[in-house]
Amino acid sequence: MNYWLMKSEPDVFSYADLVKKGKAEWDGVRNHAAQLHMKAMRKGDLAFFYHSNIGVEAVGIMEIVEEATPDSTDETGKWIAVHVAPHKKLDRPVTLKTMKADPALADMVMLRQSRLSVAPLTPQQFEHIVALSKA
DNA sequence: GCCAACGTTGGC
DNA sequence: GCCAACGTTGGC
Numbered sequence: 343m344n345y346w347l348m349k350s351e352p353d354v355f356s357y358a359d360l361v362k363k364g365k366a367e368w369d370g371v372r373n374h375a376a377q378l379h380m381k382a383m384r385k386g387d388l389a390f391f392y393h394s395n396i397g398v399e400a401v402g403i404m405e406i407v408e409e410a411t412p413d414s415t416d417e418t419g420k421w422i423a424v425h426v427a428p429h430k431k432l433d434r435p436v437t438l439k440t441m442k443a444d445p446a447l448a449d450m451v452m453l454r455q456s457r458l459s460v461a462p463l464t465p466q467q468f469e470h471i472v473a474l475s476k477a
Numbered sequence: 478g479c480c481a482a483c484g485t486t487g488g489c
Numbered sequence: 490g491c492c493a494a495c496g497t498t499g500g501c
Contacts, residue, residue: 349487373486373496394487438488457486457494 345468346379346389347400347452348426349459357391357402361428369413369423376460380424381410388429390463390471392452399435400471404428432475446470 348368350356360366371377383389383406390400408425415423441447447470452461463471 351487398488455494456488457496459486 343465344382344384344387345463345465346383346387346406347392347450347461347463348389348404349392349394351395352393352397353395356393357404357428357431360391360402360404360426361431365407365425365427367411367414367423368426369415371413371423371459372421373459375455375458377422379460379462380422382462383409383424385409388468389426390468393435394459397435397437398439399437400432400441400475401435402428402431403472432472434475436471436474440474441471444470444474 355366368380371380385406385408387406389404389406391402391404392400404426405428406424407427410422410424412419413421413423441450442453447453447467450461450463450467452458452463455461
C-alpha cells in the first residue's frame with residue numbers, strides 16, 4: 343500500500359465537491375513527475391486531499407478506486423488520470439505551516455518541491471499527518 | 478544540445 | 490499583487 347498527497351484548488355474542486363460526487367476522475371495533471379506518481383498508484387492506496395491557494399492545508403483522505411485510465415480532458419492521448427473516492431474527512435485540517443514546522447516531515451517531497459501537484463508520502467509521514475489532524 | 482525568454486503554479 | 494521555482498519553447 344502506498345500513500346500520496348494530491349493538490350487541488352478548492353474553488354475549482356474541493357474535498358466537499360468530491361464527497362458530493364462520491365467518486366471522481368482526478369484529471370488535468372500535465373506534469374510528467376506527477377504523472378509518474380499517478381501511474382504508480384494502486385487500487386486501495388490512500389491520498390491526502392490538499393487545498394492549494396485557498397486554505398493551503400490537507401483536509402481529507404481519499405482512496406484510489408481506479409488505476410490509471412486515459413484523461414478524459416486530454417485530446418492528445420498522452421496523459422492519464424486516476425479515479426478517487428472520499429475515505430475520511432480529517433478531524434481538523436493540517437496546514438502547510440504546521441507541516442513545514444514539523445521536523446518529522448522535513449523530508450516530505452511536497453515540501454521540497456512545492457509545485458509538484460501529486461507527491462508520494464512514506465507510511466510514517468502519512469501516519470504523522472493523520473496524528474496531527476487529531477491533535 | 479544549450480540557454481534565454483517566457484508562462485504557470487503556488488505560497489505569501 | 491508579487492515573486493520564486495520550475496517546466497516549456499524556440500533561436501542558434
